[in-house]
Amino acid sequence: xxxxxxCPHCLLSRVHYEAGLSTDDEQLIHKTVMAGVDVLKNTxxxxxxxxxxxxxxxxxxxxxxxxxxxxxxxxxxxxxxANEVLPIAKNRIYEGEPEDGEIFRRAVLASVIGNxxxxxxxxxxxxPDVFDETFTELFKRGLDVDDTSKMLGxxxxxxxxxxxxxxxxxxxxxxxxxxxxxxxxTLVVRGxxxxxxxxxDDVHEFGIDKKVDRVLTTGSDAIGVCFDDAPAELMDAFxxxxxxxxxxxxxxxxxxxxxxxxxxxxxxxxxESVAEDMGLKVGYSVARLVNCD
Amino acid sequence: xxxxxxCPHCLLSRVHYEAGLSTDDEQLIHKTVMAGVDVLKNTxxxxxxxxxxxxxxxxxxxxxxxxxxxxxxxxxxxxxxANEVLPIAKNRIYEGEPEDGEIFRRAVLASVIGNxxxxxxxxxxxxPDVFDETFTELFKRGLDVDDTSKMLGxxxxxxxxxxxxxxxxxxxxxxxxxxxxxxxxTLVVRGxxxxxxxxxDDVHEFGIDKKVDRVLTTGSDAIGVCFDDAPAELMDAFxxxxxxxxxxxxxxxxxxxxxxxxxxxxxxxxxESVAEDMGLKVGYSVARLVNCD
Numbered sequence: 364x365x366x367x368x369x370c371p372h373c374l375l376s377r378v379h380y381e382a383g384l385s386t387d388d389e390q391l392i393h394k395t396v397m398a399g400v401d402v403l404k405n406t407x408x409x410x411x412x413x414x415x416x417x418x419x420x421x422x423x424x425x426x427x428x429x430x431x432x433x434x435x436x437x438x439x440x441x442x443x444x445a446n447e448v449l450p451i452a453k454n455r456i457y458e459g460e461p462e463d464g465e466i467f468r469r470a471v472l473a474s475v476i477g478n479x480x481x482x483x484x485x486x487x488x489x490x491p492d493v494f495d496e497t498f499t500e501l502f503k504r505g506l507d508v509d510d511t512s513k514m515l516g517x518x519x520x521x522x523x524x525x526x527x528x529x530x531x532x533x534x535x536x537x538x539x540x541x542x543x544x545x546x547x548x549t550l551v552v553r554g555x556x557x558x559x560x561x562x563x564d565d566v567h568e569f570g571i572d573k574k575v576d577r578v579l580t581t582g583s584d585a586i587g588v589c590f591d592d593a594p595a596e597l598m599d600a601f602x603x604x605x606x607x608x609x610x611x612x613x614x615x616x617x618x619x620x621x622x623x624x625x626x627x628x629x630x631x632x633x634x635e636s637v638a639e640d641m642g643l644k645v646g647y648s649v650a651r652l653v654n655c656d
Numbered sequence: 657x658x659x660x661x662x663c664p665h666c667l668l669s670r671v672h673y674e675a676g677l678s679t680d681d682e683q684l685i686h687k688t689v690m691a692g693v694d695v696l697k698n699t700x701x702x703x704x705x706x707x708x709x710x711x712x713x714x715x716x717x718x719x720x721x722x723x724x725x726x727x728x729x730x731x732x733x734x735x736x737x738a739n740e741v742l743p744i745a746k747n748r749i750y751e752g753e754p755e756d757g758e759i760f761r762r763a764v765l766a767s768v769i770g771n772x773x774x775x776x777x778x779x780x781x782x783x784p785d786v787f788d789e790t791f792t793e794l795f796k797r798g799l800d801v802d803d804t805s806k807m808l809g810x811x812x813x814x815x816x817x818x819x820x821x822x823x824x825x826x827x828x829x830x831x832x833x834x835x836x837x838x839x840x841x842t843l844v845v846r847g848x849x850x851x852x853x854x855x856x857d858d859v860h861e862f863g864i865d866k867k868v869d870r871v872l873t874t875g876s877d878a879i880g881v882c883f884d885d886a887p888a889e890l891m892d893a894f895x896x897x898x899x900x901x902x903x904x905x906x907x908x909x910x911x912x913x914x915x916x917x918x919x920x921x922x923x924x925x926x927x928e929s930v931a932e933d934m935g936l937k938v939g940y941s942v943a944r945l946v947n948c949d
Binding site for chain 2: 368369371372373375376378379382389390392393395396397399400401403404407408409
C-alpha cells in the first residue's frame with residue numbers, strides 16, 4: 364500500500380504518543396517529534412510504500428528516545444488482559460458444537476475482533492464483563508468481508524503473520540482449529556520490538572510456540588514485513604505456503620506491495636487510508652482472500 | 657504561548673483537512689501536506705511561539721493550494737446556522753429579567769459556548785432544536801472559570817478580538833450589553849481569510865459594524881494576532897483599552913505572548929496544549945481576567 368496524505372500527521376501523532384510513553388522529559392519529547400518531522404521531510408512523497416515511512420519514523424523515534432521498547436508495559440498489560448478474556452471468546456466459538464468449517468470462521472472472527480481491541484490503550488478498562496459485552500456484539504455482527512469458506516481447502520501449510528500483543532492470544536484459537544483440521548502452521552512475529560507488535564518473547568511467555576509447528580521472525584523491527592530485512596527461510600515460507608494469513612493493517616500495508624498468494628488479510632479497518640485502499644469503510648471486520656488464482 | 661510537542665501533528669492534520677476542503681486532487685493534497693512538513697522542519701523547535709508555526713503552515717498551505725479561502729463555504733454555513741439559533745441564546749440570557757451584571761455574565765457564557773460549537777464542522781446537524789438542547793446543557797453548567805464580575809468595572813473602552821464565524825453572532829449578545837452599560841467597543845477581526853475566522857466581509861454581511869463603535873483588523877491573515885503585521889491603530893487600541901477581550905484559543909496563543917492588560921480570555925479549552933498552558937483541563941468554559949494589577 365502506498366502512503367496516503369492522511370498518514371504523515373497520524374505517524375507524527377504516534378511518535379508523540381510513544382515519546383510520552385517513554386519519558387516525561389518535555390525537551391526529549393520535542394526532540395523526538397522534531398526527528399519525526401525530519402524523517403517525513405526525507406522520506407514522504409506520493410507513491411512511496413507506507414511501510415517504508417512508518418518504519419523509518421519509528422526507528423528514528425526509538426533511537427532518539429534511546430529506548431528499545433517504549434510500549435513494553437502496554438504490551439505486557441495487553442497480553443495479561445487478553446489471556447484473562449480468552450475463555451469468553453472460546454465459549455462463543457464452540458457454542459452449539461459447530462462443524463470445523465464454522466469453528467474456523469468463528470475463530471477467524473474472534474481474532475479479527477482481537478485486532479479491533481487495542482488492549483494496550485483500553486488497558487484496565489477491559490474488565491472481563493466489559494469485554495464480554497463488546498465481544499458478543501461484534502461477534503453477533505460477524506465478518507463484513509467473509510472469505511473463510513474459500514480458505515478451508517488451503518490450510519495444509521499456513522504461514523500466519525501475527526500483529527499485536529493481546530490479539531495474539533485470540534489468534535491461538537485459529538491455530539487450534541487449523542491444527543485440528545490437520546494443517547501445518549508457521550507463525551511469523553517481529554524480529555525486534557516495534558509498537559505493540561508480538562515478538563518471540565511474547566510467544567515464549569505464553570507457550571504459543573507449542574501451538575504451532577514453527578516460529579519465524581521478520582528479521583527486524585520493521586513495521587509489518589520489510590523484505591530487505593526478511594530471512595531467506597521466511598521468503599521460502601511465503602513462497603511455499605498453501606495460504607498466508609496476514610493479521611492487521613501494518614502487515615496488509617507491507618505484504619500488499621508483493622504479489623504473494625494465496626493470501627488472506629484478517630483485520631479490522633481502523634483507519635480511512637487502509638479502508639479506502641481495500642475499497643472498504645472504516646470499522647469493518649475483514650477476512651479477505653486474494654491472489655488465489 | 658509556546659509550541660507544545662502535540663502541536664505539529666495537529667497542525668499537519670489541519671493542513672490535510674483544509675487541502676481536502678479546497679481540492680479533490682490527491683497529488684495536490686500530497687503536495688500541500690509535504691509543504692506543511694517543510695514548514696515544520698523550518699520553524700518548529702521548543703520555545704517558539706505556537707502562532708508563528710501555525711501562521712506559517714497555513715499561509716504555505718493556502719499558497720500551494722492557490723486558494724485564498726478554503727473555508728469559505730464552511731464559514732458561510734456557520735454564520736447562517738448561528739444566525740438562526742441566535743434567538744434561542746438571547747431568550748436564555750434575558751430569562752427572568754436579570755440585572756445588567758448577570759446579563760453580561762450570561763452573554764459571555766453564550767459567546768464561550770459559541771466558541772465551543774464548531775458550526776462549520778457540525779454544519780447542518782445543528783438544527784435549532786439540537787442547538788437548543790446542547791446550548792441549554794452548557795448554559796446550565798455555566799462558566800468553569802468566571803471572572804466576569806471583576807470585568808464589570810472595566811467596560812468603558814473594550815477592545816474585542818473576535819475568533820470564528822458563527823461564534824461572532826453570539827458575540828453580538830456581549831456587544832449589546834456592553835453598549836447598554838455605556839461602554840465603547842472596538843471590534844478586531846482578521847485582516848484576511850484564515851481558517852474559519854471572522855473577516856470584515858462577515859462583519860458587513862451581518863451588520864455587526866452597527867453594533868460596535870469601531871472595527872479594526874489584525875492587518876493580516878495571521879493566526880490570532882501577529883504583532884509584526886498589526887496596524888499602529890490596533891496597537892494603540894490595545895494600549896488604551898480599559899479591557900481587552902480575547903476570544904478563542906488562537907488569540908490566547910498569540911496575545912499571551914505580550915503583557916497586555918487587563919485582558920480577559922474567553923474560550924472553550926478544546927485542546928490539551930492550551931488547557932495545560934492555562935493550568936486547566938480540556939472542555940472548560942473559561943472567562944479568565946489577567947494582567948489587571
